[in-house]
Amino acid sequence: MHPGTIVQVRNRYWVLLPHEDPDCYLLRPLTGATDETVAIHKGLADRLAYTLPTERLQPATFPLPTVADLADAAGAHLLWQAARLTLREGATPLRSLGRISIRPRPYQFVPLLMALRLDPLRLLIADDVGVGKTIEALLIARELWDRGEIKRLAVLCPPYLCDQWQRELDEKFNLEAVVVRSGTVGRLERGKPPTRTLYEHYPIQVISIDFVKSERNRHQFLLHAPDLVIVDEAHGATLTYTQSQQQRHDLVRAIAQDERRHLILLTATPHSGIETAFRSLLSLLKPTFGAWDLNNLDETQRAELARHFVQRTRKDIEQDWEHERCFPRRLTADETYRLSPAYRTLFEKTYDFCAEIVRTGAQLEERKRRVRYWGALALLRCVMSSPAAAQAALETRYARQGEGDDEVDFRGFVFEAGEERTDDEQPTAPLEATAATLPEGDRRRLRELGRLAARIIEARQDTKLDGLIRMVEGLLGDGFHPIVWCRYVATADYVAAGLQRHLPADVRVVCITGRQGDAERRARIDEIETDRPRVLVATDCLSEGINLQQKFTAAIHYDLPWNPNRLEQREGRVDRYGQTAPEVKTIRYFSPDNPVDGVVIEVLLDKARQIHRTLGTHVPVPAESESVTEAVLNALFLRGGRATAARQLAFDFAQHDVQALHRRWEQDAERERLNRTRFAQRALKPQEVQRELEATDAVLGDPDAVRAFVLAAAQRLGLHIARDSNRPGVYRIPLEAANLAPLPEPVRFALPAPAPSAARRAPPPWSISFDSPTPEGAAYLGRNHPFVVALARFLLEEALTRPGQAHAARCGVLCTRAVSQTTTLLLVRVRYLIEQPERTPLFAEEVRTLGYTQGADGAPHWLDESATLRLLEAQPDANLVMAEKRRRIEAALAQWGAIVEYLQPQIEARARDLEAAHKRIRQAVHLRTRALTVRPQWPVDLLGILVLEPDGSL
Incomplete structure (x- = not known):
């Protein structure tokens, strides 16, 4: 028995999967998912078979449909949809799309296609703030994982980002990770065997880089470092004068010294303005990059660096890839107040x-x-x-x-x-x-x-707070949900209390500061309802690490930051990929009575805004900005006075320093413009990415296919789903018992539990959407959502095990004007083995719909597959009596044995196409890829059969 074979054991049908241990069988239920696989030791199975016959592993064949499976044509179409959506190891070059729970944008596949052409993978992803670098990196990781090219993965990130990464891995990429930092090590140590280190035992880890960089922890990690390491905020691991960054750099450099290890570096700001620091970052990709004069690269050097480096602005992405706005439009404004x-x-x-x-x-x-x-x-x-x-x-x-x-x-x-x-x-x-x-x-x-x-507090004479309250009321009235950014905990608490006193009772005001731990902050964010007006008051403890774009759409800088980088981080919490509002608003709030605010705006914030508008991206303020600002503020103090003339005199005192800073900043902006022009990856064309996505969608189904399936299945099962008239793309599923009663138990249990409600009040409906990014307040139903999985699996298993009683039908007969002669549609499942030298084969499968008409010579005349899919949705134009339907199905099933022989050339041709696609996407980067083969496994499974008769033929 070889991988791809159907076997029977324990009174159940299974598919035999490839396994790296030749002494083990790896079995997946025929209608189940990969997470239900079991491994059986061959020796143990043989011994058990003597005493327990049900443990005997024996070859089996997929059960053919019978006349008892006959139902309507719509049921046959539903079976095709369910069968396709149960696939996980799809027979396409991009294997990861069968596993993830989001729908990435086309531009987010560019780093993946770059990665698949590198061996080993060494990639610096430096796309703009908020475009989804986490998704881009994890898409690569999931793809390599599903290809069997990595077995262990670690993400190194600042400690405050650990929980965010763990959540992204789990919720979007279905990878279960542990967080490694000082507060979790004890628990992780207790959960592993004493003979293994935690870095060996846990296959997927999110690690605080500041925990693992220390001499105490670094050696053990390096001794057992995984196959792929992702380093987030990689600009913090450049070679600089600070001890912290030096330790991080030494750690990542040691990781990179293993030439077989895959390494992905992520940062929105790869170049801090210090050329040696940038070269030290590039040297982690390839040591020779660190010695290049980056301002004078020849064409060969530029092309080589471009294979490892992608850096795009939002403007690049929208113009070159999406041809539509896929990020919100940022509306900037200044609001002022006068001191009481x-x-x-x-x-x-x-x-x-x-x-x-x-x-x-x-x-x-x-x-x-x-x-x-x-x-x-x-x-x-x-x-x-x-x-x-x-x-x-x-x-x-x-x-x-x-x-x-x-x-x-x-x-x-x-x-x-x-x-x-x-x-x-x-x-x-x-x-x-x-x-x-x-x-x-x-x-x-x-x-x-x-x-x-x-x-002032007792008499409530704070005009700054009064002005904020009016501003927030206006934003809420315009449909925005603002975040109010404060510098200090005392200010945040004070502002939140003031807003709570003056805003209407239905407005939810939440205050989050650094006095709460990371877990508590996330819990408080999660608790915020999206069906009511809301305001978040926060300090900079939230300016990094927690994505807030799904619940908030505006940012107010109640306290101006003295570093433009921080201002961009704050605004980036709402202005980023996944924000479904078409516009976000950002407001700088200050007083003309305050000369220090004036200095910060003139020296730093206005210049940052000008560069952003010109370049379309954020350029970090040069490292010497604090020294220049300090000089200007010092001049204010030394010159004294509060009047405008005195302030101007003080500003003039340090004007030379300011001008030098601005010149340096402009030079950095020009360098960024050139880099993003050179490394925007225009050599990869949108149509190239689109071709691979369309090939994958044809096998696995796109979001529209998921929508069509869920709505059709719900109608069949008696579950009411209604469009939300107020929100395009959103549907509502009432969670009352009466609506859920018709559902089978496995499907009902996959729905969310109704929220607690007052007595005699119906629980609020469940809002869902099939669009990604998902509208505010709705759950995304992709092909891997538990509800979709349960629905598809139930319908397929029911069709295979309950002939004549299933909601989805294995057999159907339809009288329609869509055909001019008897046409037979076959729903078949094909299994393949993808084999490469020195690697465990990969298992893949797909559901295909093949259509034929009978020729005069008895041989089938095959239809184009796109035409077959259209016929699968043909509508009835006349009725056939049941006896006639049974006769037509019996005749079609009797032909199956002969038709199988004619199928073989078609399936072999499909295998050759798949083989070419796998080699194309890797561009034969190594000998193993060039020797890759795709072999179909026989026999194919006949899931269903639909006979179309022309109207008027009877």
Whole structure:
């Protein structure tokens, strides 16, 4: 018995699958899925067979349909749909599409086609922010997994992205991963055998790169590193001066040193402006890339690098690949507020105080001078953020005794960190250190400022909050669901409470900050209902790692970030692939009374916006931006004064630094433009990708086929599904018991449990869609959704095991004007083995519909398969009595034995086409591919038969 054979054991039919162990049988139920496969040791099976006859493994044949299976033609069409949707190992070059639970866009297949032409795979995916690089990388991983080319996979990412990756692997790609980081290692260790490391035992891992980069953990991981490693946020693993990035780079470089290992690097910002850092990233793909002059590549070098590097803007994608808008249109706006008299007093007194302690600190030693400067900036940011943040900062206990010998770098308390998420707690450390350098009189002034902030809160004299409330009301009225971004926890809590007080009761206001763990944050996001207005108030703990585009459509920067990169990260939570709203809105919110806001906007944010509009993508601010901003703010303090003239004088003081920064930024933007022109992968043509997708859809069925099947099956089973009149592309399934009662138990159990509701109230209906990305609030029903799987499997199994009683029919007769002579349609399932030297064969199968008419010589005249599929949907134009239908089916079944012989050339030709397609998609990158063969396995399964008679022939 060889792979592809049908066998019988344990009173059930199975398909014998290839297995890498020659001493084992790998069996899959004939009508089941791969997740139901069982492995049986041959020796054990032989011994059991002597005492338990049901354990005897013996060849079997697929049961042919009989006259008892006769029903209507629509039932035969339903059987074809169900049989096709149960396929997982589809006989197409792109095997992964039978396993995933989303429908990727055509442009997302480009990295996959690039990957399949590399051996080993070394790829840098640097597509624009929000285009779906995670999907692109996991599409490659799933394809290699299903081809048997990898058996273990690891994703290395920052710790705050681990849960997001685990969810993407599970929900979209049906790969079960474990998260490896300091808080999970103990549990994972307990779940493995003592003789194996956790890196050996768990085949799919999402690993915190900061956990595994340490000397303590790195060696064990490298000793058992998997076949494929994906490195997310790869720009954080470049060779730079920081110790953290150096450790990451050393780790990834060690991974890359194994020339057989596959490696995918992901980043939206591969070039930080430091040429050596970029070359160090490229050297991970191929060591020679690190020595190239990237500004003067010859054509051979450019072509070689282009095989490993893809970098596209959204504009490239929409113009070259999609020819339609597939990302939302971003509407940008500025909104301002004026300080109330009380808030103006607080701000002015704080500004004067900060300027004074910076100026008087100029006489101190360098370390104390720097401490005062950072403390002044931290205090000013708190007061600018909200009275609540000011109060929290100013009520700090300034009881610090001494300052230690080393200067603390307080930059991260003021500027948003470039690589990691910013700490959203109050900047206690620089404030305490500053207070320690102040005389008691200045400390009393700090406490008085704190009391001013408290009075603003008590009297509710905060015009910044009042303006936000009006803005949010307007956005909600226009149908937007906003995120309000804040710098500090105290501000977020204060803003959320204010919104909750003033917004209508039906508006859900949710506040998420860094004081909640990653799991709690995700749970709170998941709990947000999409059938009611909603507002999220968040700190930058959410600006990376959690996709919010399915529930929110606007971003308000209540606190302006002092780093444009952070502003883009915030807006990228809603403006990204999967956002179904046609427009998203982003608003910068600031006060013209605040000179510091003015500096940040003039020096950084306006320039970033100008570059984005010109280039169509985000270009990171150059590394020296913090130094330039610091110089400008320092000039503000040193020159003093709050009036416009004084602010302009201070700005002029540092204008030379600003101009130099902007020139450097423009140079970076031009470099990005050239790179994205060179590496947008225009050599791959949309029609090339489309050809492979159409070939796959013909075997597995596209989203339209899934929609047609679900609606037809629901009608047959008596399940009511209605269109949602208010949302195009959305359907609603009532979950009341009366609607679900007709469903068979396996199908009913695949539906979501009704949400709890008040007594005597019907549970809300289940909203579904067959479109991906999916409309807000709807579940995506693709071919791998549990409900679709249960529906297809039930109908196929019922048709094969309950002749005459099944909803889907194996036999049918139709009298129709669609044919001019008797035409027979055969629904057959064909199995193939895809064989390559030194590899376990791959199993594949497809369901084909073949049609023929009987020639005068008795030989079948085969129809074109597209014509056959159209005939499968032919409508009846006359009635036939049951006795006549039975006679026609008996005659067609009697011919099957002779027809099988005529089928062989057709199936062999199909196998040759599949073989050519497999070689084409790999472009014969190695000898194994060139020696690949596709062999059909005999006999084919006759699932069903439909006879079409011309109207008027009887």
